[in-house]
Every structure is written in C-alpha cells, then in structure tokens.
Amino acid sequence: MAKKLLEVDYEKIFSPDTMSALKGKSGESLRQMVGNKPLMQTMLRSKEVLDQIIAAEEGYRDELEMVAIQMVTDAYPIVDYANIKIIASIGNDMDIEMNPNNEDPATPDFGTDDPEKMKAKRRIINGITQGASVRGAFGFMLFREYLDQINPDLVSKYNEILKLVFGIYDDENAIAMMLAAISQGQKMQGGESEMEYDDENDQFIIKAQALCYPMLVHEIVKGLYEIVGTEGFGSDKEKNQSIINAVDKVSNEPEDLRYGKFIYDAINNLYVNAGIDDPRVRELFFAEVYKLEDDEFFPFVENAVNDALNNTQKLWATNTMRDIARDLTKDDTGLEDLD
Amino acid sequence: MQINKLKETIREVIAKVLDGGPATAPSKPSTSPGPAVAPGKPGEKPKPRRPLGNPDAKPKPKAMNEEEMVDKIVARFKAKK
Numbered sequence A: 001m002a003k004k005l006l007e008v009d010y011e012k013i014f015s016p017d018t019m020s021a022l023k024g025k026s027g028e029s030l031r032q033m034v035g036n037k038p039l040m041q042t043m044l045r046s047k048e049v050l051d052q053i054i055a056a057e058e059g060y061r062d063e064l065e066m067v068a069i070q071m072v073t074d075a076y077p078i079v080d081y082a083n084i085k086i087i088a089s090i091g092n093d094m095d096i097e098m099n100p101n102n103e104d105p106a107t108p109d110f111g112t113d114d115p116e117k118m119k120a121k122r123r124i125i126n127g128i129t130q131g132a133s134v135r136g137a138f139g140f141m142l143f144r145e146y147l148d149q150i151n152p153d154l155v156s157k158y159n160e161i162l163k164l165v166f167g168i169y170d171d172e173n174a175i176a177m178m179l180a181a182i183s184q185g186q187k188m189q190g191g192e193s194e195m196e197y198d199d200e201n202d203q204f205i206i207k208a209q210a211l212c213y214p215m216l217v218h219e220i221v222k223g224l225y226e227i228v229g230t231e232g233f234g235s236d237k238e239k240n241q242s243i244i245n246a247v248d249k250v251s252n253e254p255e256d257l258r259y260g261k262f263i264y265d266a267i268n269n270l271y272v273n274a275g276i277d278d279p280r281v282r283e284l285f286f287a288e289v290y291k292l293e294d295d296e297f298f299p300f301v302e303n304a305v306n307d308a309l310n311n312t313q314k315l316w317a318t319n320t321m322r323d324i325a326r327d328l329t330k331d332d333t334g335l336e337d338l339d
Numbered sequence B: 001m002q003i004n005k006l007k008e009t010i011r012e013v014i015a016k017v018l019d020g021g022p023a024t025a026p027s028k029p030s031t032s033p034g035p036a037v038a039p040g041k042p043g044e045k046p047k048p049r050r051p052l053g054n055p056d057a058k059p060k061p062k063a064m065n066e067e068e069m070v071d072k073i074v075a076r077f078k079a080k081k
Helices: A016-033 A039-057 A061-075 A115-150 A154-170 A172-183 A213-232 A237-247 A250-274 A280-290 A294-305 A311-333 B003-018 B067-080
Strands: A085-090 A191-198 A203-210 B036-038
Touching: A016 A154, A016 A250, A016 A294, A039 A154, A061 A085, A061 A115, A061 A213, A061 B003, A061 B036, A085 A213, A115 A154, A115 A213, A115 A237, A115 A250, A115 A280, A115 A294, A115 B003, A154 A213, A154 A250, A191 A213, A203 A213, A213 A280, A250 A280, A250 A294, A250 A311, A280 A294, A280 A311, A294 A311
Parallel strands: A085 A203
Antiparallel strands: A085 B036, A191 A203
16 A cells, blocks of 8 residues: 655745745734734734624624625625535534545555645645635725624724734744644634535535634635635546645644735736736636646746746736636627637 | 725625615624525526536635644644743
C-alpha cells in the first residue's frame, strides 16, 4: 500500500521572495486591522463585542439569515447563474459534521499526475477560498441603513469584530497564543460552512452557520468559493479525495487565512483592472485559473502575487475574461451570433 | 454594476422579501422557523455555457479553531518558548 500523503506548506510552494512579500502584506494588514493593541486586550475586546452583537441580534436572527443570503446572492450574481442553493443559520442548530469520515479507501495510483503538485495547488485554492470569504464578509456595509434600524451601533460593532477576528490571523504568535487560550477553555468558534452536490436536482448547495450576521456572510462566501475551488480537481474521485484528506485540515486554516487574502486580492485585481462590468466573470475567471495545468498555474499565481505577470499571462487573463463575458451575454440574451 | 445601483437593488429586494415596504427593523418572531433557505431554481432555465463546480470533489467543511488546529499550534507555541 502506498504511503499516506503528507501536508504541504506555503514555504514549499512559493519562492522566498514571494513569501517575503506575503509576510510583508500580512504585517501591514495586522497593523490596519488590530493596531498596536496587546493580544489579550484584543481577545477580551473580541469576546465583549461578540456578546454585544449576539444580544443585539436576538429576535432578528431569522431576518438576518435572509438578509445574509440575499446580500450574497446580489453581491455575487454567480449564485443565481450557477443555480446554487444556500442554507444559512445564525446559531448552531445545523448539522455540519466537522470531521466527516470520508477517508480514501486506498491511496490511489496517481499515474502521471504529481500528488505533491496537486496538494500544493489545493493548498493555494484553499487559501484563496479563505481570502475571498474574509474580503466578502465586509459586504455587510451594503445594508447599513437596514442594520441601523435594528440597532444604530451594530454596523460599527460588525466592523470591529471582523477586524479583530481576522486581524489576529496575521500574526503567527498571536494565533498560537489565542489558540493556547482557547485550548484552556476560551472557545470562540465564529462559524462553519460546507458545500455539497445534490445529484437529484443537479445543484450545488452551500450550508453555512455562524454566531452572528457578518460571520454568516463570511461563511456563505466561503461556501461559494469552495464550489469554485472544486474546479481545480479532475474527474477521478479517488485522487480528489486523497488530496482533500491530505490538505483540507483545520490545522492549515490559520495560514490559509493569513496568506490567502493576498493571493485572492492579486487575482481579483486582474478582474477589477480588466474593466469588465459583470461580477460573474470574477468567479468564473478564478475557475479558469484553477483549471490551468500545473506548469501554468503555479507561475501564474506567483507572478500575480508579485504583480509581475508576463505578457503571455496578461494576454491569457484578458482574453479569458472576455470569452467568459461573451458567453454570459449569450446566456443572458439567448442570442448565439454575438461574436 | 455601479455600487449605488447594487445597493439600491439589494434594498429593494430585501424590502420586498421582508414586508413589501421600505427597509424597516422587523418584529421579533415568537418561534424560530429554522435556517433560511434560498432554493435556487432547478429546472427553470437551460444549462449555462459556463457551469460552475465539479461534482466529483467533496471538500471537507471549513471552520476556525478546531481541536486539531489548537493542538498543532499550541505545540508550536510551546516549542518557541
């Protein structure tokens, strides 16, 4: 029997220069999100703000669940286009199994595929998934007027809790200290999400739950990008499961959260700068990046992070986004002869 | 889509969903009806040219602060002390 696949770290994926750039962005993010507050003060303040939010949302959770779904559906029109179903809950009443028993029955024969590269690709995609969901969580600002009517302090508290919770993940020592405290009983689980495919209805489903509204938005966006992330896999279910079992670990999530937002930013900026006025193109472009062969995928991501795409990569990105936009227009209009 | 246009669209939809009027803070319900569900629209429209997602992959759920992560990072923290 072949040996069990081991994990892969960012330091093994990216060059020292790229890691240095990612760590530099992370340090800057830490200063912006948390400032110079001591860690214990940050943690105590997080708990205080979270308790205040939970109390303020009491009685409004059902409406806020609907608002979260509607916000993501409108801010990410790919949800409608791809016919994705969303199930969302504030609280902990949903049954999301965090360690499902889906071990691969046997380590598959990878043939000509390189499992190390497949794991590295999956790790990058997981990072982007976390990064997209951190950025997307701040979309609650779109509902400021509605939220103000529930409680005029909510928006500022949402902003503060997200900065505190996500800011902490930019400091490795802070992560360690925070988790040490958690291991001693101070548990602060913000939420969880998963995606599944409904064979009967030929439809992807996002299941998300969280303690409060902005964390629920974060979890739904994470579920959406989890679906996008499956485009990085092939059609061999055994190989896919083997890679997932080796890489999709909660122990990888702190660094995915830390670095993933900057990898997401780098690729998202390509969409933003392309001047295409259709946000569905963004997620479909990420899907096309994920489908690149290894020898194109890794240099593309690394060059994007360093804002150093070569002309061929730039041309591919531009043409791919245009092709996607053209297909979307055909779908929207029902017209075939738009070329 | 312009951000203002997006905000306006979202407000209109939310107002329609909640009570058919302008966005107002809703009243407190007596019992929870369970998680909110947006069902999608199976069977209503033809397959898109750019289908999204690979049904042959089933990622594990993601959450923060699970026990496994705690153990690993606490060990790393202790090793640094």
